[in-house]
Amino acid sequence: MRMPFLAVTVVAVAAFLPLVVTSSYILSVGVTMFLYLVAAMSLNVIYGLLGLLSLAHIAFWGIGGYFTVIAVMDLGLSFWVALPLAGLFAGVVSIAVGFPALRLNRHSFVVVTLIFALLTTLVARDWVSLTRGPMGIPGIPSPYFFGHEIAGAYSFYYLAGAFALVSLLLLYLFFTSRIADTMRAINQSEDLARSQGVNPTAYKLLAFFLSAFFTAMAGGILAFNQRVIDPLIFDFFFMQAFLIMVIVGGRGSFVGVLVAGAVMSILPEVLRFSVDLRMVLYGLALLAFVTWAPNGLAGWIRERREERLRSELRQ
Amino acid sequence: MDYIYFLQLTANGLVIGLIYALIAVGLALLFGVLGIVNFAHGELLLIGAYAMAIALPAFGLAYIPGVIVAVLTAIIAGWFIYEVFLSKLGHGEFERSILITMGLSIVILNGIQYIFTATPLLVNTEFGYAGVSIGDIRVAWTRIAAAVLSAVTFAALYVLLNYTQIGRAMRAVSQNRDAALMVGMQPRKIGRNAVILAASLCGLAGAAVAPVQLVQPYLGQFLVFKAFAIIIIGGMGSIEGAVFAAIALGVIESWIGGFFPVVWQEAAGFIIMITVLMLKPSGLFSRGGMRVG
Amino acid sequence: MLEYLLELDGLTAGYAGKPIIHDVSFRLEKGTITTFVGGNGAGKSTLMRAIYGSCDHLGGGIIFDGRQIEKKTPWERYELGIGFVPQGRCNFPDMTVAENLKMGCYTLPRNEHRDRIDAMLESFPMLARKIREKAGNLSGGEQQVLETAMVLLSEPSLLLLDEPSLGLAPKTQGEVFEFVKRIAADGVTVLVVEQNVHGALLISDKAIVLEMGRKFLEGTAEEVRNNPNIRHAYLGGNLSEEEVSE
Amino acid sequence: ESILIGISNPYTGPAAIAAEREKWGIDLAVEEINEAGGLLGMQIELLPMDNKCNPSEAVNVANKLVEAKVNVIIGAHCSSATLATMPIIEKAGIPMVTAVSTSPAITDQSGVGGNKWEFRINPSDAAMMKTLAGYLANSGKFSKVAIIGEDTDFGRGGAGAFAEFAKEAGVEIISTDFAPQGLPDFTPVLTKVSRSKPDAIALFQLGSDQLTMLRNAMQLGLTIPYTGRAELGGQNEELISAGGMEGSVSAWTYSPEIDTPENKAFAEKIKVKHEISPVLQTWAGYDSVNIIAQAIKEAGSAEPAAIRDALEKIEFTTVMGKTISFDDYNQAGEIVVILGVNDNKVDILSLEQVAK
């Protein structure tokens, strides 16, 4: 197969990149890309597979950031303990939110998750004694890895890279498993799935949990990379960016979202757009894809294949 | 308790509630009629507000002509958006509608910011800052005008949707495009009318808000998130529900703001919404569910 | 007076630019009932959609009442007098039966609505009983009848029925077929697709057999019914004569 | 070859107007210098970036500016953003000149406080509020004051400082409210505050929030004067002439009315270009560039470290005609202007030297 070979090559190139490239700017773009990829792929679990447009994703990203920082700075936990704990914490929150939210129809679900995200922003901004509010928490200490300080773009590149590699591998296994297939089935007809003995709520909660778990850890690494955290981590910009990656890549497709995520994280940096223009570009990409290629890159390829198949069947 | 104070808070809240309602009604209409959750609603409102803010000084317009300019601009924007994007949506493609409108929202918001910068514009009408006082209670004319505009709009909208063939046709198209074709409707034309109607509501809301608040690029977003909460409380797609929930929220927020820290004022809508959904998952005014088989 | 209400001339149609119906030609006389026969996936529904304009037209001509209509949109065809009841569910589920029927009168002048709806309810009393119920809550058969009624309200001159008896109990089925026979006698031309072939052929003048998107055979209902090949391939084969006339 | 000045300012968000007005001053100064032949034979180039008035975005912006190898930075406008930027410029060894941020924490952390690369030319809130409270006590103007601040470093810092010094000066604080940035309607909190009938409301809000607040107050028909950091002039000119801020007194770092030839010329140029008189941020931008230019000239080099060393020793005359130099904490903000509104016009009530 060509796929595994390609994957190994990409990982190898990524691993050796910092030995060649010394610009900390390029490496920091790499860090951002790794974290975005994990966040977008975990959004792909809940939205891509189950079709549940969860705008609470941004909340888990921020909760992960704040939890890790507070756990390290106020509770004195090690970064390595705090990070998975943040994932678990966000996962538990996701279940707590998911139980009531999943009872709603999918329209209300979107709005409720949006409002949950707004509420977490309010908490981050207004629970000043815990989060220092809009002033943010500066001076986040560097994590240590066997006595080696992880600070600066170079070491964070490896930290985020390793995290992304492990997370994406696990997510790949997940996307190609029958669990994901059942989720796709639930997305298409929940009643049919129930009549066949599938418990949709269990799958939805699982998807919710997984997406929160991975995103929260990515958010935690982001905070330590920035060395400061403030309510802007809940900025809707992140949500839009993740969503656009999922849409452009193709909902439910692993490889599509991977490629789209990488391109969408790097391209705006390469083109050096000003912030306004960058957002306009994102918006236009979103519009173009949703309007003319609603199933993304992966969907476009699939449709071409289906068309071929159909004309063969005609013969 | 000081009842004058309480009444003043209530009056403030009523006016704000009516403005919320104007925004929420357009949102509920688009959802009820086309099954679209419009994330660009705030930006359509923004277009109306900017049109008013620019037209008033540029042409020396009075309040009412300014409102008309705002509505017309929003209608043109809505028409364009429908023809280019929304008409491509099939039946039940609800998530896709969200993403399209989200894309529009990003483009319009940042485009406006790029063109007009973030510097807020002040809209001054012939009413200035004057107001009416009844005893110690005072409400500015611009606010009263906004409240009256929205009240009139609801009445018109209610009649349109419930007592005219056009209104019923809009609901029909949203439920089943194929069936609409079957009875000889032109879904595209009806969809366009619905979007234009909703856009004109946005323009109206923008015009109503412009003299009351500052016209700046983020004006729409803040209001529209609240409107989302409102239509959820009211039961998605229910116009009456949206009006009721909006007015209630405006008043409750004002009371909370008057007696508690400001933070709670902001959270109030969201918390009320979550409570309502816990008790009645389909909202206060929703219609019943459908059978499976 | 024109003899033929509908003429298909080498019609090719399909989806997304790919043909499903190939080069189909036939003519329908005014006031007749014609049944399409064919296996599942033969292209019957696609042909119906092609006549109504709700799938891609890829070639050939459609002449309705002396006019070329293949370039017209569905609602233009509707205005000309073509009514089409698609296969499967096709109503406004969140509206009541009364509202659905009102929608059926969408293109008619307002003052006629009442009378026509009342007349329709008389023909289909099962709808009258459910008049305040939401269409989506009706039983399968009730919805099927409702949809047929919605299209009949506009009194089309060409009626396209895609499996009108789908999900109907024999009694209701009889009522619907009776009604169709009656309006055909009044001059309406009817084109029916039925898998309940026996029932449909009994009221039809003519039958057309479709196979793989092509016209395979055309003849009177009687001829098709008695053709042993057709019987074997589409009518469930070796039925006794007695069963057929049940 | 040119000299690159990085700018980290909030071009979007609630402080966007202020940042834009600062840009006017920066652009004017750069234009003047470049037209006069530049510095050391080099032209000045600007690299402005948007920090959204937000710490984490400020960190990103700072990293990008470091990456772009700027010679010196002007920023970061909002106190939280400045504080978040400081560790990065220290690590990268690039000096930053701050002229808008007012948080006292910046003083504590700069110069002998630890960070040798941060320089501030405006007074901190503590200094300003101490001066203001002193003035209020002497003039006996307000004795009962309610505070409304935005929920940020700026709002909380300013409100805290005002409350502390007001108490010392015998002014009673009857209530304190913090409102989030970007709140669209302040009528509830205004209604609440006005009920307790304060002599004045001390405002600690930026740009558009302050404007919204003042407009809401006018719509409610409130006639309470403002103090604290209410902007008397600039974006509020329209409201002042409409009678909305009568009797207000507040502390400011600049006024276009200050009568020096340089200031008059500066104000005139800005007014011609932008139809509005310069505001404190415009001054801040203008003098930030000028102090940097002087430092480069004195150092004879545009190397970041050389600029830093020159700044430490500099004697700079501001456009307001006062000569300033940096203290051990790299602070040079020595002037506080006390402004007041009388008959719908802004007066300079007093030009005070900050008590060190």
Next chain:
Amino acid sequence: MNSATPLLEVEGLRKSFAGVHAVDNMSFSVAHNTITGVIGPNGSGKSTTIDCISGFQRPNAGRIRLDGRDITRLTPQKIAKAGLIRTFQTVHIYEAMTLRENLLQAARPFQASGWVADFLRLPGMRREVDAAMVRADELVDMIGLRKYYDAPTRILSYGQKKLVALAAGLMPKPRLLVLDEPVAGVNPTRIREIEEVILNLHAAGESFIIVEHNVEFVMRLCERVIVFVGGSKMTEGDPKSVQQDARVLEAYLGIPA
């Protein structure tokens, strides 16, 4: 299993919507290893009864027992797991999936391997997939859609979709399969083939409840026929006697007595 207890027992079932009784005081039982037909006029409560039995609707009153076990308040998925599978009157299939995937997915919840086995691709899971594949192969031939095996079911015609739904129902070999109008819209010749398959499965021990308006189909297949009218059971018996009942002729077939 104890063959004295009926496979399915419905007792005093009532379901009303806003005052209208769709099903009222409905009682019947189905023995092990039988094919039971249900007929009745439109709107007589057949589908509503199925909805109640399969957990999609909550009955207002009554008891439902599957093989002696009370399943009245269980969720649809639990009832399905207990061995009662239903199909829908309207087409319900996974339109974006291929025909093969549709069939494999239908078998999935009845296989032993759980999330962990699926995630790690344990050998047990692979064996199950292979077994399901064999059965899917048989069924796809029964419905005659082999050439569409790897095509997304979205492109099929109405009748073809109906056949996919039927095949998916047959996939997991449930103890009791409740079919709601399985052959409406299916070509008569294909119906004859389906009859054979159902009879074969019946011989292998499966039980069926079939709701159909195709009277010949019901009469040929079923040992017992239950007639619903107006939400309750009018009569019940073997096909011959039911067909001769004057009330049935009148209410259902529209033949005046």
